[in-house]
Amino acid sequence: MIEAVGLTKRYGDKTAVYNLSFQVRPGAVTGFLGPNGSGKSTTMRMILGLDNPTAGQVTIGGHPYRNLPNAPRQVGALLDAKAVHGGRSARNHLLCLAQLSGIPARRVDEVLGVVGLHEVAKRRSSGFSLGMGQRLGIAAALLGDPQVLLFDEPVNGLDPEGILWVRNLMKALAAEGRTVFVSSHLMSEMALTADHLIVIGRGQLLADMSVQDFIAANSAGFARVRTPDTEPQLREKLASALTEAGGHVMSEQDGALRVTGLPLPGISDIAHDTDVRLWELSPHQASLEEAYMRMTQGAVDYRSTVDQKAGLMQPLPPGAQPPMPVPGQGQPDWYAPPSPQQGGRPFAMQPGQPGPYGAGQPPVGAYGAPGAPGAGAPNPYAQQAPQAPQPPQAPAQAVPSTPEQPVAVPAASVPTESAAPVAAPAQPAQQPADLTKPEDAR
Incomplete structure (x- = not known):
């Protein structure tokens, strides 16, 4: 089982993952969903010990990855299918990994047969297509016959037959009691493969529930x-x-x-x-894609100026219940944290406000956070939210204090070129040069 508690990762002034808590249980395929830049790859890297968390911890079977004895035999992962020496053949690549982990050489031929690369085992991996590279990466993950498996976009580049094979493989591995954690952007495939979903946006947990509950909670039949x-x-x-x-x-x-x-x-x-x-x-009933789009519409950082899916951003019909209640919404000290694109500390909290959000609870401001690209979209729950007060700690950008202006304002509120600029200190008038003086003549 994979367990993350209060997982936080910052790169300078950018917060990639914030206070993320979840569990990935064995015996089920758990889908890991979120927009681009939401922190999925960073979370997987912290699970595998490739990145150190700024705060919190993540364990596999109760132990950090680096403390697992002979970790490749307990955890298999596919994060980057291109992480292969192009001059080596498929068999030699797997054989090197097997020798480093004390895995018998016969296991190499077994996994090559499982992924369907036994006929090209002696070909250099530099000549592999994208789909063949994905199969080789899956073979490397299965090499140690591990109980915990992590896959980041495993069907990328595969043909329909390969996608079906990966789907059946994931289900078969979970049926054997293994822990299977899969990240993907293909909603139709996740709907057919995953039993449970963990959805994040801007590094925060948005949902932790079964596929059926997720669709029912974020759509109206x-x-x-x-x-x-x-x-x-x-x-x-x-x-x-x-x-x-x-x-x-x-x-x-x-x-x-x-x-x-x-x-x-x-x-x-x-x-x-x-x-x-x-x-x-x-x-x-709405599809998983429609429910996902409605859930994450306020957490998308990269959106086209001409959004052809504008219909998916419309509010629910009258009478439909909000899909995910926001913790603390309606309270006097409630506010929505700004977008990480504003810089500074995007997740500063009110004094006395509890910092961590429990597993399964969405972050504050999941819909229309200030500065978010989707903030201008119609929000069916805006009438329930009071006006958000400013966070106590100022973001990176600030302006000098004036009697009519607060000490610090968020980056989204800094005056633009069309607004009246801040008055600059008066400069002393420059005297004309006296060419009779040597220093002025120079």
Whole structure:
């Protein structure tokens, strides 16, 4: 089992991971999700002892990785498939790793067969495709037959057959009672592979729950209703009846109705009472991708100026519950920490405010944090949040104190070119040069 407690990592003034606590249990495939730059790779490096945490600790089976005896036989990892000497063949690369860890040479041929590289075992790895390099990296992770496995984007570059093979391999390893921790950006694949999810954003924990619970908590199910296309008046009649019954009705592009707030039997009864024929009445649940996009929309640091997925950033329909309650929201001393892009100490806390957030609780400001790229998007929960007071500690950028201006302001509040600049101290008037003096003549 992998256990992280209060894991924090800072690089200078940038906080990559902050107060991260979670457990990866054996017997299940645990997906590790988060936007680019959220700290997933940094967390995996700290698990494997490649980076030292600034605070907190992470253990494998109750011990830090560096204290494990013959760690390659207990933990296997794929973090970078390109970390291979290009002049070595696939077999020689694995043979070197086996000799360093005291693993029998026959195990090399076994894992080559498992990953399907036995026919190219004598080829130099420099000539491997991206997918072949991924298979070689997976073979290196399986070499010591470990009980704990970590994979960072294992299906990157694989063809559909290879993706299916990796999916079945992960499930088979978990079924044997092993701990399998997989990081991936392919939501459709995670929905088919993972049993449990750990989602982070800007280095903080956003969710720690099963896939089914995650989708249910971050999406609103709806019913799709279709009436005869030749009788549009029936659709309007049904929409009015459903609205009067407390449902929320939206029209889709193909003419169907999307209904929330009413159960399917209730919709059927209303249609029967209003004498409206139905061509379709079916339940729909959001996909993992839609739930993930809604959860992480406020934690994305890199967003296109023309976001083609703007529809996924819209608020939930009326009546839908907020997916993840924010701890402390609504309290007098509550505030949302600014984005790490503002520099300084992005996660400064109020005096007396408890610092760590427990596992499974999202960080404050997961939606529309000040300075976040998604701060301008519609937020269905903004009416519940009071105006956030300024954190007690100033970020890196500050301006001189004036009677009308506080001592320090966040980076997002520093005046721009269009704003009135801060008045500069008056300079003494420069006297014209006297060319009769030797020093002025020079």
